[in-house]
Amino acid sequence: MFTLAIVGRPNVGKSTLFNRLVGKRLALVDDQPGVTxxxxxxxxRxxxxxxxxxxxxxxxxxxDDSLQGRMRRLTERAVDMADAALFVIDARMGVTPSxxxxxxxLRRKGHPVLLAANKAEGRxxxxxxxxxxxxxxxxxxxxSAEHGEGMADLAAALRPLIEAKPEDPEEEAEADVEIDEDDLGEEADWAPTVRRPLKIAVVGRPNAGKSTLINQIIGDDRLLTGPEAGITRDSIALNFEWGGVPTRLFDTAGMRKRAKITEKLEKLSVSDxxxxxxxxxxxxxxxxxxxxFEQQDLRIADLAEREGRAVVVAVNKWDLxxxxxEKLAMLKEQFERLLPQLRGAPLVTVSAKTGRGMDRLQEAILRAHATWNRRIxxxxxxxxxxxxxxxxxxxxPQGKRIKMRYITQVKTRPPGFVVMCSHPDLVPESYSRYLVNGLRVDFDMPGTPIRLHLRGQSDANPYKNKKRAEPSRLRKHLSGRKPD
Known part of the structure; x- marks a missing residue:
């Protein structure tokens, strides 16, 4: 597949153009420079x-090794990876020394370079x-990336470059296979297979090491990392094969307490x-x-449980x-006490820096995913x-006997069950928890969210209040009664 890298100074409209080309609002866009x-x-397309x-x-x-220097090296790496670069300038500002x-x-790189002047609408x-x-x-x-002007000229400039690239036989063989669209609205760039990629999101507070962990998993410095908190802003999706399993990893922005989030850009990042x-x-x-297990960690875990996702807790920087x-025993005690709704969920110690614990982490993820999909x-x-x-x-309660007649599983992802019973509105919450905990233990579903719904089934005689139907004329005649 032909690859085009969009490059240019900050705030010239690269992300807006990216969203225009993919047809979806995937990249964060703001007036503040340096968002991406x-x-x-x-x-x-x-x-x-x-x-x-x-x-x-x-x-x-x-x-240098500053944040801006690391961002520049990552951009230059993208240019080296791509088949061509689209260099974007701001037409209203004109050409700057930068x-x-x-x-x-870009000229010295030797790759084909297209030059685009964005914001060129009007005089x-x-x-x-x-x-x-x-x-x-x-x-x-x-x-004009914002208004969609000039796309035909861009297509005309790209066509000879795309047609000149040799076709990949594997891509040609897969051309007739329908590509699955990701649930986030982004078209999946994973090669179509019978098995859908396993979608994993890494979340946590700022500076917990999420991007470093993902770089360690995929074995490549694909995401920007550093000692600064809050480097990641977009939710970046990466497709790769993890131990033979097609996987789609999402790196997310660090989530702080809502009261501390004041900037519009950080609100957009957390929302993403x-x-x-x-x-x-x-x-x-x-x-x-x-x-x-700070308060924000507990909120994030509670959100994942409420959304019905399989959860794995990973403790980073274990090499330090x-x-x-002693620390592991304390962590397990805190986990069971502070997050009873996720009792039994895997807790894994890892080191994103050295790579320690990656095998245990993958095993815990696959086990949690299998439990999340279980059908009984x-x-x-x-x-x-x-x-x-x-x-x-x-x-x-109130002298009314509750009869529970039968139970069935109505869904997976996460497992959901329905119990047919009388007076479902009178069943105490404590008894529902008793049933959920029993399901979790007896059917080996530790940590996964379980949905239990109680539905009413009446004990009343369905014919109790119905009037006796009048006999038909034929039945009256046969019985010797005089017809009306």
């Missing part, structure tokens, strides 16, 4: 042209478009992360070994812990229900 920091890939587009961080002049420096860098951008010819990158494509939680299958809650046995036969459920009722019969 990581590389985001998406499946783009212009007319009959299909290709992969990469949104990159704004090019900075920094070359544009000239970056144009020279305000005419002068900037003419200036852009002085960069020596060929013809200038006038665009919450969206990933709602549509993932397994949630990995990453804790810091120095400050585990000295008293590991109705016959086994009803034998279990009879035993639970004999062991502890339901109460009789």
């Amino acid at each position: 920091r990581d590389l985001r890939e998406g499946a783009a 212009l007319g009959d042209l299909k290709f992969t587009v990469i949104d990159t961080a704004g090019l900075e002049e920094a070359t 544009d000239q420096i970056f144009a020279d860098i 305000a951008g005419e002068a900037g478009m003419f200036e852009a010819y002085g960069l020596g990158l060929g013809d200038v494509i006038g665009l 992360g919450l969206r990933a939680v709602k549509f993932a299958e397994v949630i990995v809650i990453l804790l810091d070994t120095d400050i585990p 812990e000295e008293n590991r046995q 036969p109705t016959a086994a459920l009803n034998r279990w229900l009879m035993g639970m009722l004999e062991q502890h019969p339901p109460p009789a």
Whole structure:
């Protein structure tokens, strides 16, 4: 698949153009410069042209190990990976000294470079478009990413590059297979297979090491990391094969307490992360070994349980812990006490920096996912229900006897059950918890959310209040009664 990297200074409209090409609002967009920091890939389409587009961080002049320097190296890496680069400038600002420096860098890379002047609608951008010819990158494509102007000119410039790339035999063989669309609205760039990718979202507080953990799992420095808190802003989706299992990993922005979130951009980042939680299958809650189970961690875990996701708790930076046995015992005690709704969920110690515990983490994720998808036969459920009722019969509130007739599983992901009973509105919450805990223990479903619904089934005689029907004329005649 042909790959196009969108590059340029901060705030020239790269993410807006990316969203326009993929046809969805995937990348965060704000007036503040420097919103994008990581590389985001998406499946783009212009007319009959299909290709992969990469949104990159704004090019900075920094070359040291600062955050801006690391962002620049990640962007240059995207240019090296791509088949061509689309260099975007702001037509209203014209060509800046930074544009000239970056144009020279791109020219030396040796890759095909297309030059686009964004925000070129109206007369305000005419002068900037003419200036852009002085960069020596060929013809200038006038665009308005926000209003969709100039897309036909961009398609015309891309067509010869896409057609010139040799076709991949594997891609051609898979061309007729329908590509599954991701639940987040982003078209999946994973090669179509019979088995859908396992969707995993890594969530937690800022600076817990989420991006470092994902880089360690995929074996590549794909995400921007560093000592600064809050580096990640977008929810970035990465497709790869983890131990033979097709996997889609979501890196999310760190979630602070709501009272501390004041900036609009951080609100957008957290909202994007919450969206990933709602549509993932397994949630990995990453804790810091120095400050585990803070109030915000508990809120995130409670959100994952309410959304019905399989949950795995991972404690990071375990390589820095000295008293590991004592600390592990304390963590397990806190987990059971503070998160009773997730009792039995896997708790794994890892080190995102050294890679320790990655095998245990994958095993815990696969086990939690299998439990989340479990289906139990109705016959086994009803034998279990009879035993639970004999062991502890339901109460009789207000003197009304509650009869539980049968139970069946109505859904998976997470497991959901329906119990048919009389007076379901009178069943105490404590008795529902008794049944849920019994299901969790007896059918080996530790940690996974379980949904139990009680539905009414009346004991009344259905013919009690019905009037006796009048006999028909024929029956009256046969019985000797005189017809009316």
